[in-house]
Amino acid sequence: MTTVAKAPGEEITAEQIAAEAPTSHQKLIDFVAQTAALTQPDEVYWVDGSDEEYTRLTDELVEAGTLTRLTSPDFPNSFAAFSDPADVARVESRTFICSEKERDAGFTNNWVEPSEMRSTLNGVFDGAMRGRTMYVIPFVMGHLEADDPKFGVEITDSAYVVASMRIMARIGTDVLRKIEELAESAPEKAFFVPAVHSVGAPLEPGQEDVPWPCNDEKYIVHFPETREIWSYGSGYGGNALLGKKCYALRIASVMARDEGWLAEHMLILKLTSPQGKSYHISAAFPSACGKTNLALIDPTLEGWKAETLGDDITWIRPGKDGEFRVVNPESGYFGVAPGTGWHTNANAMRAIAKGNSIFTNCALTDDGGVWWEGMTEEPPAHLTDWRGNDWTPDADRPAAHPNARFCTPIDQTDMLADEYFEPNGVKLDAILFGGRRKTTVPLVTEARDWNHGIFFGATLSSETTAAAEGAVGTVRRDPMAMLPFIGYDAGDYLKHWVEVSSKADPEKLPKIFLVNWFRRNRNGGFAWPGFAENTRVLKWIVERIEGEGQAVETPIGFTPTPEALDLTGLDVSAEDIEDSLKVDRQEWAAELADIEEWFARFGESLPASIQAELHQLRQRVNP
Ligand code: GDP
Ligand code: PGA
Ligand code: MN
16 A cells, blocks of 8 residues: 655654545544654555555565465465564563553453553653554454444554464455444444554664564553553564454453453354254363364264354354354464364364465474474474474474464365354354363363353363463463453453343353363373364253253263263273263362462452352352
């Protein structure tokens, strides 16, 4: 689209920006001009989202050494990127919710007084884009044709971010035109979230750039009241692609609270039974706990069909007929690569094989492709690892970073459901909450009712993964898999879940289930084969939706009897099934103590009805 370049020794002025802007939308022009004045880029470039632009930007990124063009025919039109080794994951300790009142950020978020944070940001962003191009990316989360489209404009000094945003969201001229149109016809709908991103690495004249510029100092900041995002110092997806976690979860959760809907960390799966009846199921699992895999499941039971609508983020809105409707606000996958393979997730592999992808921190093969642990059963004999070193299978380190990612357009998925294209979403039938627990939590448990289901979500726990900085493998509570993404007070968030049910017909409320694919058996291995075999759990869930399926009432909810799970053709021992389904009173006594400590942290804001669920559980575990 249009570019404004700075004259030597001068700065780009607001007048120049206004004169060259491809829009007359004053708010947007002002936002761009103010950001340029602060960050002092060499150029301002308005992203149009076209194919030519993508080609040009990726060519430039190859030239700069940020991207490596893959030459293997297995990865057409695809690129590999390698981050700075210190910029490989989301940085939760540097993520802030700067609400006006500290109380409104709640105990799960880092809070800094907004004016103090603004002055810090003014400091770090001052001249942050010197020597670089400032890209302006108009984007929409969800469909442009939605009743209430949610717009954003990301300003970034990273072309890698522009290329990735083009895969992950609908961006460019069409979005800009829609914002302008609504600014005329329905101004309240033309609002856009201003989102500013800088890698925090200005270039002095003549200074050579590095392939992955970033800064040791990082800030991922959200101002919930003014719906603003400021991200500094990182180029990694979750920190830099601001439409994703920052907008579609943290800021959107606040919008959702105010407007009566839910923004959740969930996949959406459409499942069709052999009888031809379809169900839409959303599932919330913490990062790197199986969302993308379940979203792309290949059913192992005869006659069952799975199609996907989304793998990471779900917006749940009350519909006109008392149902909840779900929509995926994204247009791409930003999936964990390791563990994604032809034998575990062939649907993801088929989407990836169509190309048009950006891989980050994967290993390079000698024939110009990428590889990661779990892609194939045997690793290639030689690789270049994600840090650029020679790698052979006897190396004692992984070839790809454990949080290596593929970024791939969702419409390349063969099993994409037609409903993905529904601007206002589809009816939701069931919600799954799940985490990674070696013990205690059975394979699947059905909640007695909506409130009990919220209790499942409120007490959801998981062993930590490589998706965020910090130790891997320690159990932490992760309410609704939203711990790092709730944009306001966690107790208020649970209260909103309780209250939002009043927007639906009680008969049409989704059923809620707790699942755990990761429980260990008596020998320390996985008790349940997982992956595609999770079809068998989904079948039981569908049976329960239909009021069928055998279940026993345990202290924690309804679990299937071993006979109730369809294990046809599955090679799994009776002991393993027992280990995966059991509800152990001793384990639950320890769990109760942990949940009590967890709930104590909410203080006054824990809803009474959720506290009451804990009381009931205590009585059921220790009658
Ligand atoms: P997401 O970040 O929540 O989308 O998680 P992914 O679907 O990308 O999976 C993260 C990791 O969990 C990968 O290494 C997967 O191989 C692994 N995983 C996913 N589903 C299962 C399962 O059912 N069983 C086991 N054991 N591992 C799984
Ligand atoms: P995910 O999150 O692990 O839930 O896919 C992506 C991220 O780390 O930003
Ligand atoms: Mn994922």
